[in-house]
Amino acid sequence: MSHVLSTYARFPVTLVRGEGTRVWDDHDKSYLDFCTGIAVCSLGHCHPRLVETIRAQAGTLMHVSNLYSTRQQEELAQVIVEDHVKLPGKVFFANSGAEANDGLIKSARKFGHARPQADGSPRYEVLSFTKSFHGRTLGGINATGQDKVKEGFDPMLPGFRHLPFNDLAALEAAIAPETAAILLEPVQGEGGVNVATPEFLRGVAALCKKHDLLLMLDEVQTGYGRCGQAMAWRQIAPEIQPDAISWAKGMGGGFPIGAFWLSDRSIDASGKELSSLMGPGTHGTTYGGNPLACASSLAVLAEIAEKDLNANALKQEERIRETIASWNLPVITEVRGIGLLLGVGLDVSKFEVPAGKLPAGFVCGKLLEAGLLVPPAGPETIRLLPPLNVSDEEIDEALAIFKSVLVAL
Template sequence: MTTPETFQQFVLPTYGRFPLVPVRGEGARLWDDTGKSYLDFCTGIAVCSLGHAHPRLTAAIREQAGMLLHVSNLYQIPQQAELARAIVEDHVGLPGKVFFSNSGAEANDGLVKTARRFGHKRPQADGSPRYEVITFNQSFHGRTLGGIAATGQDKVKEGFDPMLPGFKHVPFNDIMALEEAISSETVAILLEPIQGEGGVNVATTEFLSAIAKLCKQHDLLLFFDEVQTGFGRCGDSCAWRTISYDLKPDGISWAKGMGGGVPIGAFWISDRIIGDEGPSLSSLMGPGSHGSTYGGNPLVCAASLAVLDEITEKNLAHNARRQEQRIRGIITAWDLPVITEVRGKGLLLGIALDASMIEVPEGKTAALVIVTKLMEKGLLVPPAGPACFRLLPPLNVTDAEVDEALAIIHEVLSSL
């Protein structure tokens, strides 16, 4: 039985899978079951920060697996404590505490639970708790029931009604719409500083500054979803710093690139004091408030420590910024009319397309047509909405690999 037949018989059809069977990877390269080589600028959708089979990550997993894979969070796990310290001190740079999950959706659920705890601690004038979280159109916050309720895209909600209450979606980068949306029930604002799945849309400096001001004015929590953008992907440990450096969020969620391929997510909550004399925000999530059987076990934490150490020591965020400038310069020089814009920061870049110039079969999108053509030529990239595809190479991608990928893109797009 072939792999496609096995999938069809035994795996739920929740993905529209491409006809590609990967079997081996090394660095930015991936090989399929026929021996064909691809440049991987998808990297598990921004997961494999160091590429495939990186020696440091492989060694960390092998060493930890030989000592201790898993113990309960009822006990103190040293690798978890060290990873939390590294995240707080080396990456966020603000006092706070970290909870470890298995995915970004779980991390975002943790932020929402924190918001609701805060809404009980700081209720409405009549004493009823605040619970509403404002998110934005074209956002994506995961596929749990909480995640799809928070997500500002109708397509992920179809057939799953009724939605979990307590979310309101407003247009991205629209300060006036946000101001008008805040109500007495509102307790937090959650956003991706750069929307990935929604088309690689970057928050403006003015928008983030306005959000921070509104949060202070209305006693709201400010949460950043950095699941796709964090830990060097956009040119800084925290993508929001590439837009507005002086912000001080109340919570941040991560996953994807922080593990280099192992399933790990996390969220950070600030230690700031609530009100004038209240407890710290992070203390609201005390014993019994949240949990995870596998979250933060020794194996995934050892792997994540290796990934984050490599990103820091090799200054891979700088490489992300440098490659962004190279990519933008080369694409601009092409002057191809089918490319309407290059969006994003660092190595989370979206190539926006003029769909009217692309022959699109019924049931497909312009982005899927181009992604398929690029795969046929040996370049793997994911779509980002109906008329945009993303470049998400490893953070240690080389000039030669970027040039090779761009040559393939130019060949495909110029043929249009």
């Protein structure tokens, strides 16, 4: 009997160790890991650089209160702002993507107080999109455009509405006097791997400027090389300038860390900066940004940059797309996504699914049996999320397993 809450519908496997792109279960069966903790293990498992960094930092200083500064936190913030975002701003460190997105929501509320409605009442509403996913905190599920994460948690918090993704006209029509911000994922990961079009991202940015709204990007799953650039929005519409960004997952390579960034842009005639709204007492965390987490992230981001793993993500995307297209399998409807955040759509009319199972979850179970770990993304999409340093040979091996399972179905 397990003493762990049954909040996950777990696959029937117990993993005990990993190395690179492979993991082993408690029966010593090996698997290619194209789930990577859901886009977390950017460098694969037990990467020597990350392991040595953790060992060294753990023997020096693991945790101090955020009442004090640490060199690792200051250095990581500088790297993020100067080398990755490349726009003036400030960073807050958290422990997860859900926490980072809660920070964005609080920042939007602060902005709505600083830039109120015409009658002086604060703006508070955050507009997001159907099929989005922004975490499982109360703030996160309210921002998420999927009803399944909200069931049983009524009443919902006020100040959130969800609109059709990539529909600029619907978004413009929905903006109201109380609207303060627009929150979106450049690529919707959990919702089916749906990519924002360049026209949509540009249009959202223009609407934010027109109506004095914050443009907030959720890069929790897409950021730091997963989609071929440090920031996924730059792969889609590089000319836009967001006001706020959230991250987590791959930035720690497996060590828990999250963060959000706020722009230093002026928000009024006095020159007050957006980032200044989140001052002392407005937000906090006990563990976020501790020396061990920040040192781990610095090692991961340095390895990605030095080995140009962004380029490998785009190279492997092209190889995956070409290989899957060459199969000409009717069960595959399309391949969506960017870089190594890819979704393979399934025609569920082409195979039988046991009662009580969702098609994508059923296929993921068959792939696990064959030695490939992948997660679903909605009921009819399989996600491919290998490490950013995955090799040609590992891609070929995984795709051979994938094809064999689909053909058998």
